Amino acid sequence: MEQQATSVIVATQTALSQASALAVQYSFSILGAVILMILGWTLAGLVSRWAYEGISRVKGIDETLARFFTNVLRYALLILVFVTVLGQFGVQTASIIATLGAAGLAVGLALQGTLQNIAAGIMLLVLRPFRVGEYIETGSITGMVTEIGLFATEMKTGDGLYRLAPNSTLWNTPITNYSREPLRKFDVTFGVAATQDLELVLNTLLDVAKFEPRVEKQPEPQVFVNSLGGTITITLQYWAKTAQWATTSRDMLRRTKKTFDEKGITIV
Numbered sequence: 001m002e003q004q005a006t007s008v009i010v011a012t013q014t015a016l017s018q019a020s021a022l023a024v025q026y027s028f029s030i031l032g033a034v035i036l037m038i039l040g041w042t043l044a045g046l047v048s049r050w051a052y053e054g055i056s057r058v059k060g061i062d063e064t065l066a067r068f069f070t071n072v073l074r075y076a077l078l079i080l081v082f083v084t085v086l087g088q089f090g091v092q093t094a095s096i097i098a099t100l101g102a103a104g105l106a107v108g109l110a111l112q113g114t115l116q117n118i119a120a121g122i123m124l125l126v127l128r129p130f131r132v133g134e135y136i137e138t139g140s141i142t143g144m145v146t147e148i149g150l151f152a153t154e155m156k157t158g159d160g161l162y163r164l165a166p167n168s169t170l171w172n173t174p175i176t177n178y179s180r181e182p183l184r185k186f187d188v189t190f191g192v193a194a195t196q197d198l199e200l201v202l203n204t205l206l207d208v209a210k211f212e213p214r215v216e217k218q219p220e221p222q223v224f225v226n227s228l229g230g231t232i233t234i235t236l237q238y239w240a241k242t243a244q245w246a247t248t249s250r251d252m253l254r255r256t257k258k259t260f261d262e263k264g265i266t267i268v
Helices: 002-057 063-088 093-110 112-127 167-171 198-210 242-262
Strands: 135-138 141-148 152-156 162-166 183-193 222-227 231-241
Touching: 002 063, 112 141, 112 152, 112 167, 141 162, 152 167, 162 167, 183 198, 183 242, 198 222, 198 231, 198 242, 231 242
Parallel strands: none
Antiparallel strands: 135 141, 141 152, 152 162, 183 231, 222 231
């Protein structure tokens, strides 16, 4: 009986000794893991902040793109810290990395269309074929750009409608930007009877263009005959600032008609 009691005491002491050793061992591991996580979290925040400041200084880099790159960097660092912390407890990090890679591949395949939009959004933000406030046309999509996101671009049509276009659609089709260039050409074609004084018509059109202050002096306005016959087709060609192009073209048409009436020129 006494021998059994002694055995129990010895086993208890051994168990307590082993538990104490494990507690000391894992307490240091837990303490190291906590310190590592705090340092890693702080370092990830600092590095992402420095990266954001550096990327923001690069000319032509959009705010959305700068934040996207810095967020990707921050989360990559946090994942690295998490894997390192698990290694503190003896976990095989190689298998974790392989699992994360497989999971990333599966997510990438599942979100293939979304990733295409993100990739296209990055290219649009880097190459800048259009900016916020510019009026564009691409395929069947036309409107003024109001916001460029990583997934889609928001636009407002000329009649005030909201339009959302996936970035992959915009990236894979030719884009016409009506607002990018400072000057824009306008061609207006008239038909007059063959009996009209041709020189009078040509000079009248040139005078209308030259006396309009919004018409650019360089390149100079031009007027030329397109075709002859029962009706003479004449084209007036001039340049105006892009921001004033629409109003200038409408006013020029009205002024031309008024001047033709005053000089007895009939449009057919």
